[in-house]
Amino acid sequence: MSIMQEPKIADVKIAEITGRTRVLGILAHPTEHVKAPPGINRIAMMRGKDAVMVPFNVAPGDLDTFVASLRVLKSFDGAIVTVPHKQAIIRLCDEVSPQALAVGAANVLRREADGRLVGHQLDGIGFVEGLRGQGIDVSGRSAYLVGAGGAANAVAFALAEAGIARLTLANRTVEKIEALAAKLKETYPSLDIAIGTADPAGHDLLINGTTLGMSASDPLPFDVSRLKADMIVAEVIMEPEMTPLLKAAREAGCRIHLGRHMLDHQLQLMANFLGL
Numbered sequence: 001m002s003i004m005q006e007p008k009i010a011d012v013k014i015a016e017i018t019g020r021t022r023v024l025g026i027l028a029h030p031t032e033h034v035k036a037p038p039g040i041n042r043i044a045m046m047r048g049k050d051a052v053m054v055p056f057n058v059a060p061g062d063l064d065t066f067v068a069s070l071r072v073l074k075s076f077d078g079a080i081v082t083v084p085h086k087q088a089i090i091r092l093c094d095e096v097s098p099q100a101l102a103v104g105a106a107n108v109l110r111r112e113a114d115g116r117l118v119g120h121q122l123d124g125i126g127f128v129e130g131l132r133g134q135g136i137d138v139s140g141r142s143a144y145l146v147g148a149g150g151a152a153n154a155v156a157f158a159l160a161e162a163g164i165a166r167l168t169l170a171n172r173t174v175e176k177i178e179a180l181a182a183k184l185k186e187t188y189p190s191l192d193i194a195i196g197t198a199d200p201a202g203h204d205l206l207i208n209g210t211t212l213g214m215s216a217s218d219p220l221p222f223d224v225s226r227l228k229a230d231m232i233v234a235e236v237i238m239e240p241e242m243t244p245l246l247k248a249a250r251e252a253g254c255r256i257h258l259g260r261h262m263l264d265h266q267l268q269l270m271a272n273f274l275g276l
């Protein structure tokens with residue numbers, strides 16, 4: 001295009017970034033794969049907020065220095081926190097929500113006007129809201145949850161908070177679910193919790209909270225020969241969307257629930273937490 005054909009700079013339509021624009025970040029390493037910024041930036045525009053989310057690619061060794069600088073960055077309102085910083089960010093926050101403390105990881109960080117940094121955890125609430133968005137209320141149900149990592153811990157606490165009637169936990173490393181069960185019991189003393197096996201029978205909501213299914217060569221997370229058509233089978237895995245577990249559940253006539261609903265609902269929750 002010749003200079004004569006170029007539109008005037010002032011006529012080009014963009015989301016204007018000015019000296020008043022509030023800065024949000026997605027704190028990760030690397031950042032190339034992150035999915036949240038376009039969604040958050042759309043929410044900001046829809047809500048008429050002068051704010052923009054940009055990638056903060058910070059190596060683990062630089063996290064402390066970087067977070068210290070966020071405290072003094074007056075144009076900064078907060079960040080989504082993801083791999084590998086979700087656990088490490090906890091000790092760098094001035095305040096941590098009960099959910100983040102219970103799970104031992106935060107996935108969102110807000111800067112208060114006085115520079116204090118508040119960490120919160122929305123993975124589990126996102127999962128429960130994702131189910132609710134599809135017309136599935138967890139309250140009063142019996143759930144079987146496999147996994148004991150970050151996602152499973154968050155989901156377990158959110159299920160307990162949302163009023164699950166009975167929760168059975170299963171995982172390859174049993175000590176980890178024993179620790180999770182003990183933490184849950186401390187926070188929700190009346191919750192009916194059991195340590196289970198690979199057999200999900202006797203529950204109406206079955207959840208894969210492990211990484212099993214991300215790779216085609218993975219074994220199934222639990223015994224699918226025990227599936228019944230009246231069960232709901234839910235995933236936390238987003239990629240691939242149809243895991244081998246969900247395919248087996250569909251073949252067994254179960255209702256299936258995709259991992260992406262957990263993230264979709266988190267975007268709204270994160271936007272609210274970040275003040276958008």
Ligand code: NAP
Nearest residue numbers: 123147148149150151152172173210211236237259262263
């Ligand atoms: P994590 O902390 O690394 O936990 C991994 C879990 O998978 C552990 O329970 C582990 O068991 C189990 N596992 C791994 N390999 C196994 C194997 N070969 N056999 C049996 N169990 C195995 O992972 P995470 O952060 O919880 O993430 C789990 C999944 O959730 C990922 O796909 C992640 O992308 C997804 N996620 C989704 C959302 C969303 O919004 N949809 C949010 C967060 C995470 P052991 O304890 O025995 O090692």
